[in-house]
Amino acid sequence: MNSELTGVVTSALPLAPILTPLGLGLLLLIPMRRGWRVTLALASSLLTLLFTLLLMNATLGGVLVSELGGWKAPFGIVMAADRLGSFMSALAALCAVFTVWLMAAQPDPVRERHHSFALTSFLFTGVQLSFLTGDLFNLFVAFEVMLVASYALTVLGSTREQLREGFRYIVMNLSASALLVVACGLAYGTLGTLNFAHLAQRSAALGPNTTVTAVGVLLLIVFAAKGALFPLGFWLPGTYPAVPHATGAFFAAVLTKVGLYALIRVFTTVFNQDPQLPDTLLLVLGAVTMLYGALGAVSQREWRRILSFTVVGSVGYLAFGLGLDSPDALRASLAYLAVSVVVTLAMFLIAAVAERASGTRLVRARGFIEFLPLLAACFLFCALTVAGLPPSAGFVVKFDLIRAGLEGGTVLAYVATASALLSSLLTLYALLRVWSGFFWGRHPRDEPVRRVRWPERLPAYLASALVVALAVFAGPLLGYARGTADELGSNGSYILGVLGDGPLDLPARPKGDDVQELEGTP
Amino acid sequence: MSPKRAPKKAVKAAPDQPRPGDLLINDPILRTISRSVFALVILFALLLLWRGHNAPGGGFIAGLMTVCALILHRIANSNSALRLDPVKFIPWGLALSLTTGLVPYLLGRPFLKSDYGYITTALTGEFEWATALLFDLGVFLVVVGVGLALAYALIDVEPTELVEGDS
Numbered sequence: 001m002n003s004e005l006t007g008v009v010t011s012a013l014p015l016a017p018i019l020t021p022l023g024l025g026l027l028l029l030i031p032m033r034r035g036w037r038v039t040l041a042l043a044s045s046l047l048t049l050l051f052t053l054l055l056m057n058a059t060l061g062g063v064l065v066s067e068l069g070g071w072k073a074p075f076g077i078v079m080a081a082d083r084l085g086s087f088m089s090a091l092a093a094l095c096a097v098f099t100v101w102l103m104a105a106q107p108d109p110v111r112e113r114h115h116s117f118a119l120t121s122f123l124f125t126g127v128q129l130s131f132l133t134g135d136l137f138n139l140f141v142a143f144e145v146m147l148v149a150s151y152a153l154t155v156l157g158s159t160r161e162q163l164r165e166g167f168r169y170i171v172m173n174l175s176a177s178a179l180l181v182v183a184c185g186l187a188y189g190t191l192g193t194l195n196f197a198h199l200a201q202r203s204a205a206l207g208p209n210t211t212v213t214a215v216g217v218l219l220l221i222v223f224a225a226k227g228a229l230f231p232l233g234f235w236l237p238g239t240y241p242a243v244p245h246a247t248g249a250f251f252a253a254v255l256t257k258v259g260l261y262a263l264i265r266v267f268t269t270v271f272n273q274d275p276q277l278p279d280t281l282l283l284v285l286g287a288v289t290m291l292y293g294a295l296g297a298v299s300q301r302e303w304r305r306i307l308s309f310t311v312v313g314s315v316g317y318l319a320f321g322l323g324l325d326s327p328d329a330l331r332a333s334l335a336y337l338a339v340s341v342v343v344t345l346a347m348f349l350i351a352a353v354a355e356r357a358s359g360t361r362l363v364r365a366r367g368f369i370e371f372l373p374l375l376a377a378c379f380l381f382c383a384l385t386v387a388g389l390p391p392s393a394g395f396v397v398k399f400d401l402i403r404a405g406l407e408g409g410t411v412l413a414y415v416a417t418a419s420a421l422l423s424s425l426l427t428l429y430a431l432l433r434v435w436s437g438f439f440w441g442r443h444p445r446d447e448p449v450r451r452v453r454w455p456e457r458l459p460a461y462l463a464s465a466l467v468v469a470l471a472v473f474a475g476p477l478l479g480y481a482r483g484t485a486d487e488l489g490s491n492g493s494y495i496l497g498v499l500g501d502g503p504l505d506l507p508a509r510p511k512g513d514d515v516q517e518l519e520g521t522p
Numbered sequence: 523m524s525p526k527r528a529p530k531k532a533v534k535a536a537p538d539q540p541r542p543g544d545l546l547i548n549d550p551i552l553r554t555i556s557r558s559v560f561a562l563v564i565l566f567a568l569l570l571l572w573r574g575h576n577a578p579g580g581g582f583i584a585g586l587m588t589v590c591a592l593i594l595h596r597i598a599n600s601n602s603a604l605r606l607d608p609v610k611f612i613p614w615g616l617a618l619s620l621t622t623g624l625v626p627y628l629l630g631r632p633f634l635k636s637d638y639g640y641i642t643t644a645l646t647g648e649f650e651w652a653t654a655l656l657f658d659l660g661v662f663l664v665v666v667g668v669g670l671a672l673a674y675a676l677i678d679v680e681p682t683e684l685v686e687g688d689s
Binding site for chain 2: 010012015019022023026029066067068069070
């Protein structure tokens with residue numbers, strides 16, 4: 001191995017979070033007792049979390065690369081973990097632990113007989129792969145692994161609502177995937193490579209170029225559909241409430257963020273030569289998505305539909321931050337991303353308890369503060385975090401984001417900032433209405449109150465505790481986000497980390513004559 | 523499959539009359555030709571699988587060709603050439619591929635690193651073996667399983683079937 005010479009740090013670690021859920025997910029297919037299955041699934045998710053934390057620690061010093069089959073980039077497919085990738089992968093692994101926990105606490109014999117545990121594990125595999133891969137086509141593969149598992153989980157159980165919403169979800173995502181393949185083809189046709197670092201190097205060498213920008217915008221459309229930005233996000237608020245609580249929480253917390261991660265990766269690391277058009281698009285889409293999410297949340301009456309619309313809103317904030325395209329905005333977006341993932345997870349877990357306790361998906365019965373006082377406190381704090389009010393972490397990151405927006409200087413940035421402020425207010429209204437509709441007031445005695453066992457309640461409390469912890473440790477979070485934004489801002493370190501600084505001797509493209517000479521025909 | 527599906531309400535038709543949605547083509551010419559074509563396609567698929575790790579071909583395309591041959595057999599003879607449920611192939615194939623990749627990984631070499639060597643026999647001459655062939659075999663099994671499961675599910679569709687809530 002002469003990898004020391006070229007500056008590429010190879011390690012087996014970036015593959016570990018991908019292979020763990022894949023291998024143990026396969027083992028979950030073996031018929032076994034429920035107790036064993038739950039233990040195995042929990043062990044798998046905890047092990048994945050451990051690996052991602054190790055990876056996060058290891059990538060503080062630079063990019064780690066795993067070469068598949070020992071083929072160096074750009075010839076082979078590599079897994080490349082930088083600070084952003086390992087950070088996202090740790091967040092996803094954290095959500096995975098809570099998902100498996102809630103699945104274990106809510107037995108569902110029919111879905112479990114059809115391997116819901118194994119499918120969830122494959123879903124985690126796809127998510128981890130999409131965060132850690134260093135190759136555009138492999139990213140497509142990762143999306144497909146993730147989506148196929150999520151299609152299965154969406155329709156598993158075959159209720160009427162699931163099939164209706166699942167069909168919409170599948171058609172939408174299949175079309176987006178087809179566009180992603182087209183974009184991969186165009187990128188390969190234009191730049192002759194699909195490795196992220198190599199794409200970045202070559203597009204930098206080419207300079208601003210219309211075709212490359214077109215490919216970038218095509219990718220933007222694809223990832224906007226996956227991440228549920230405004231006109232393409234219509235599938236989201238219907239799909240997430242249709243699936244069971246545990247998987248719904250993971251879908252809401254992580255799956256849209258995968259699309260956002262891909263946007264960040266593509267527009268900071270890879271195609272950053274001509275940011276004018278993508279940035280404008282992201283700002284406009286972000287501004288509209290925020291308002292759409294907030295207004296949608298106000299208009300809904302069901303727990304998880306309201307929360308799904310707040311997920312749409314959070315995607316809008318991230319697009320807004322990314323569209324501002326300044327180091328400060330990027331830092332704020334990355335910190336917001338972490339807060340949003342954790343608080344969405346906590347909110348969906350709280351909704352799961354609330355729906356079980358009241359026996360309905362509507363926010364209808366009042367006075368539940370009497371029966372679930374701790375849950376009410378958790379909800380209030382999470383609501384403040386989503387809306388962005390002090391003393392929560394949501395306030396810190398939204399403040400950072402708004403400040404970056406005001407420093408943006410263009411009219412569009414000001415309009416988007418105004419939209420961000422307005423939609424925060426609307427979101428606060430929507431969530432406080434949930435508070436007053438469910439927790440506050442007097443409980444009507446004719447409404448039933450179901451007892452929710454503590455294993456089901458505990459994940460909600462613990463996730464809310466994490467939200468509080470984010471508020472306490474907002475400083476270190478912003479510091480980490482600053483480091484990540486710096487690394488993304490100078491994409492040289494990523495290119496160097498993956499390709500090395502040694503001379504890259506690509507063989508010249510064979511001409512027709514050469515081929516004939518080699519073949520020995522006249 | 524789905525727990526809430528109502529009992530099937532298919533109308534029993536006369537045995538010689540194909541029911542709607544039944545892909546039963548009782549064509550003697552097709553049946554006769556399908557036998558030889560089936561053998562040829564399978565042979566070609568196996569060749570692709572055999573050389574795939576180092577030349578054009580591979581488990582994926584070999585699997586697709588095998589699926590084509592099996593679908594042809596199913597259409598011509600209206601019975602499956604396999605005694606096994608094709609869905610069972612998927613986890614086994616995936617496990618085989620994963621294990622092939624995992625062994626070098628756990629031994630401290632890159633994931634999916636293929637080992638290879640040469641053996642010379644009187645019959646085949648010098649032959650290059652590679653553990654990538656095992657990986658290809660796993661991919662082959664997955665593709666056959668998925669392809670057949672999809673095709674059989676589509677062949678077995680009964681338009682007369684009702685689900686809960688239909689009126």
